Amino acid sequence: MEQTIKVKTAHHAYAVKIIPNGLSQLGIYLSKIWSKRQIAIITDENVAPIYAEQVRQQLGSAGFTAQLLVIPAGERSKSWQQLIKLIDQLAAWHFTRSDGILAVGGGVIGDLAGLAASIYLRGISIVQVPTSLLAQVDSSVGGKTAIDLTAGKNLVGTFYQPDLVLIDPTVLQTLPERLVIEGYGEVIKCAALVGSNFWQLTSKIHSVADIYKFSSELIAASVAFKAKVVTEDETETHQRQLLNLGHTLGHAVERAAAGRLFHGEAVAIGLYQICRLFEKAKLTVSPTTEQVAQRLQAVGLPLTDEALATPAFYAALTHDKKIHDGRLTLIYLEKIGQPNFYPWSLKKVIIWLKRELPTIN
Numbered sequence: 001m002e003q004t005i006k007v008k009t010a011h012h013a014y015a016v017k018i019i020p021n022g023l024s025q026l027g028i029y030l031s032k033i034w035s036k037r038q039i040a041i042i043t044d045e046n047v048a049p050i051y052a053e054q055v056r057q058q059l060g061s062a063g064f065t066a067q068l069l070v071i072p073a074g075e076r077s078k079s080w081q082q083l084i085k086l087i088d089q090l091a092a093w094h095f096t097r098s099d100g101i102l103a104v105g106g107g108v109i110g111d112l113a114g115l116a117a118s119i120y121l122r123g124i125s126i127v128q129v130p131t132s133l134l135a136q137v138d139s140s141v142g143g144k145t146a147i148d149l150t151a152g153k154n155l156v157g158t159f160y161q162p163d164l165v166l167i168d169p170t171v172l173q174t175l176p177e178r179l180v181i182e183g184y185g186e187v188i189k190c191a192a193l194v195g196s197n198f199w200q201l202t203s204k205i206h207s208v209a210d211i212y213k214f215s216s217e218l219i220a221a222s223v224a225f226k227a228k229v230v231t232e233d234e235t236e237t238h239q240r241q242l243l244n245l246g247h248t249l250g251h252a253v254e255r256a257a258a259g260r261l262f263h264g265e266a267v268a269i270g271l272y273q274i275c276r277l278f279e280k281a282k283l284t285v286s287p288t289t290e291q292v293a294q295r296l297q298a299v300g301l302p303l304t305d306e307a308l309a310t311p312a313f314y315a316a317l318t319h320d321k322k323i324h325d326g327r328l329t330l331i332y333l334e335k336i337g338q339p340n341f342y343p344w345s346l347k348k349v350i351i352w353l354k355r356e357l358p359t360i361n
């Protein structure tokens with residue numbers, strides 16, 4: 001069954017469509033929003049062998065001229081080098097503002113292709129076809145684009161909304177299982193922020209098989225929430241910051257683990273620890289932490305990691321790009337479905353965490 005969620009920002013409105021087997025009707029959906037034009041399929045070397053031919057055929061049968069650019073897989077492709085390569089290729093294909101980009105892949109492809117679309121000829125159209133769970137529930141919606149610098153992740157980017165996001169949950173069947181689970185970490189975060197029916201839905205998930213079984217519902221609930229937040233606060237001045245629940249500690253532990261933890265696993269740890277610490281401080285009601293722990297553990301997501309006890313964790317925390325004037329805004333849950341902001345001085349946060357987090361024995 002097809003589900004459509006509308007995203008509306010100050011300058012742009014578009015649909016996010018969740019369509020099982022939607023990839024096999026991609027041409028039809030693109031024809032509805034774009035007149036005949038050249039389309040650059042941007043994808044990565046893992047996704048291309050599985051889906052590029054099907055996508056190319058879809059575009060051809062709908063009368064589009066398809067070009068294909070395959071980028072190396074992984075975070076390292078969010079670089080100046082790949083951005084320049086992509087933009088040079090668009091120019092070599094003589095792309096004009098009547099042409100468009102189709103980003104087919106995970107968050108890396110979405111972020112890189114989105115940035116290229118936003119700056120080539122001062123902006124050409126883009127459609128996102130996210131293929132990882134993380135990209136389907138999070139990164140493809142909202143228009144944040146980025147590449148990384150040596151100094152940190154996502155330091156160069158734009159806000160640039162796509163014309164359409166087409167999500168086919170069946171492509172998750174080819175996504176490695178650990179990536180399905182880490183993407184689900186973001187879903188639990190959203191469900192904890194929203195509460196009510198969304199939180200209830202996550203009580204049905206006891207295994208990876210359940211994630212597949214309920215993927216359309218989980219994606220729709222996550223996207224509906226993200227669409228609402230983005231509609232209210234496109235550029236993350238206030239409300240959109242709530243999406244950072246679990247991310248302050250999560251990012252720091254991810255960096256300290258130096259590649260050992262996936263992003264969604266680190267967010268799971270950040271989410272659990274922030275609940276535990278705020279519940280101890282009596283700002284989060286019991287048994288919120290236990291409920292969160294149950295949801296995370298149901299699919300084997302971690303609650304803690306030795307990297308929390310390392311100097312690298314505190315170094316990463318100190319370099320959080322969301323620190324302003326020595327202050328950090330922690331997001332916490334008063335209870336499930338009731339998030340709140342806790343602005344605090346970085347120095348005090350660090351003293352508090354050194355006291356409350358696990359220490360090295």
Ligand SMILES: NC(=O)c1ccc[n+]([C@@H]2O[C@H](COP(=O)([O-])OP(=O)(O)OC[C@H]3O[C@@H](n4cnc5c(N)ncnc54)[C@H](O)[C@@H]3O)[C@@H](O)[C@H]2O)c1
Nearest residue numbers: 046073074106107108109131132134135139144171174175
């Ligand atoms: N723009 C935003 O708002 C936003 C939000 C969250 C995260 N992000 C960014 O997203 C990125 C992470 O996204 P990700 O986890 O999707 O990483 P990714 O794009 O590297 O994809 C993960 C891996 O899965 C493979 N893959 C993707 N779909 C597949 C499929 N269907 N079958 C087989 N393999 C598949 C990819 O080739 C890659 O190896 C980070 O760079 C992060 O900064 C952006």
